[in-house]
Amino acid sequence: MSFISGYKEDREKRGCDFAFLFGNGELLVSANGVPSVAEAEVLLASFGGGACQTESGRSLQGGVYLGMIGRRSCYAYRLPEGGKGGCDNLSKAGCASPAGIKPADGQQFVTLRRYLTELDEDICAAACLAAHIVHWNDKTHFCGRCGTEFSWHGRERAKHCRTCGNVEFPRISPAIIIRIIKDGKLLLAHNRSFPEGRYSLLAGFIEMGETIEEAAAREVKEEAGIEIENIRYLASQCWPFPDSLMIGLTADYKSGELVPDGEEIVHADWYAPDSFPSIPGQGTIARKIIDRYTTEYYS
Numbered sequence: 001m002s003f004i005s006g007y008k009e010d011r012e013k014r015g016c017d018f019a020f021l022f023g024n025g026e027l028l029v030s031a032n033g034v035p036s037v038a039e040a041e042v043l044l045a046s047f048g049g050g051a052c053q054t055e056s057g058r059s060l061q062g063g064v065y066l067g068m069i070g071r072r073s074c075y076a077y078r079l080p081e082g083g084k085g086g087c088d089n090l091s092k093a094g095c096a097s098p099a100g101i102k103p104a105d106g107q108q109f110v111t112l113r114r115y116l117t118e119l120d121e122d123i124c125a126a127a128c129l130a131a132h133i134v135h136w137n138d139k140t141h142f143c144g145r146c147g148t149e150f151s152w153h154g155r156e157r158a159k160h161c162r163t164c165g166n167v168e169f170p171r172i173s174p175a176i177i178i179r180i181i182k183d184g185k186l187l188l189a190h191n192r193s194f195p196e197g198r199y200s201l202l203a204g205f206i207e208m209g210e211t212i213e214e215a216a217a218r219e220v221k222e223e224a225g226i227e228i229e230n231i232r233y234l235a236s237q238c239w240p241f242p243d244s245l246m247i248g249l250t251a252d253y254k255s256g257e258l259v260p261d262g263e264e265i266v267h268a269d270w271y272a273p274d275s276f277p278s279i280p281g282q283g284t285i286a287r288k289i290i291d292r293y294t295t296e297y298y299s
């Protein structure tokens, strides 16, 4: 079984299909993992069913098709939120406040980022796409060119404006994450935003006009003060927090003194596996790259 992404449904939605339902940014899971459409619809019913659905998919209560896992279709749903930024039909009948969210017994809302390692690979891929679409949908209800409410595009995973013809595709923000090796040791850094004691690889967003390699060299120079060489691709990972694609690289230390920028990076050093500080958990590309380094250099 594997997840096959798609935007065109080729059959009717069924109760046993997968429902990736987000409420307040968190994913609904049941004791068996991701719930079925039938299970999710029980919860959705308390929010007035499709009463909040608008042309642009304001609340995604009808579900957006994501693709297939085996013979089961996958849909992204989002509960409406009350107040600012939430469902714009709250004053109409049928919409409820998120304060009233009450999952059924055995169901709970979890933070997808922390739950990744609990999911199998196919479910994880669909969940990441669902999270990305829910986030993108929340930000694209109106045409940025003329202000008309967007409609879902019929032939692409996109939205379009019926007034001016503008087409808006989901935004993907590419970022690099890089392992740098010097004399067999790995550069690990503590970012101000990390939990206390946590170290990881250097990472940063690619800016307009940059190649992947240029972005890597710039980020490393800015954050750690050193020059690198032999930049090569290793792996990538969809990272919908909120809309990134992580591009994993490897490089060798070239020159310069290791000096953390003091803003994002507060400490950095060269480590061998037997002296690693706390590193990211399984399921993250950072961990996969660090583990690969350990295997390549120390086994």
Ligand SMILES: [Zn+2]
Pocket: 143, 144, 145, 146, 147, 148, 161, 162, 163, 164, 165, 166
């Ligand atoms: Zn327009």
